[in-house]
Amino acid sequence: MNMKFLIVPLLALLAIGCNTEKSNETAASRPANDAQDSRELPVNTSPGQKDDFDPARTTTAAPAGPTTTIAFLSYEHDFGTLTQGESATHMFEFTNIGDEPLIIDNCKGSCGCTVPKCPKEPIQPGGKGQIEVKFNSKGKKNQQTKKVTINGNTDPAQTFLTITAFVEVEPGA
DSSP states (O other): OHHHHHHHHHHHHHHHHHHHHHHHHHHHHSOTTOTTOOSOOOTTOOTTSOOOOOHHHHSSOOOSSOOBOEEESOSEEEEEEEETTOEEEEEEEEEEOSSSOBOEEEEEESSTTEEEEOOOSOBOTTOEEEEEEEEEOTTOOEEEEEEEEEEESBSSSEEEEEEEEEEEOOTTO
């Protein structure tokens, strides 16, 4: 009787695993320009071969036009110790060290508590700019590490900035 309770869930897991492989095979056999599937297919994928999809590799398409290079004075900033509810801002300074104008398409924080502001105008070769990152510690406590992702016509297409802070909760709060 107890064996039934073990066998039924195992059979269900096997069935789910089989369906997952079938959906991967279906996705791999579709053309790469399928509008409903924006991810890139691996080079060595053929029907019946398992899809080795790597989301880190395919989250951003390579820029279509000429690329440039962005260099930051620092890719990390530690706000130190903040009291819960306190906000802090840091300006990350960068330089376009490439040969083409730098166009930043998008800046995004890893959560709603981290809000970046990026320049909207192109930065000419040799030009400098700043990205303002505001961290709000409301509802946070202890050590916090947040990322900011910058997408642009750079090689690589994404650049990552990191902020950290230790958030103290006031006694009685």
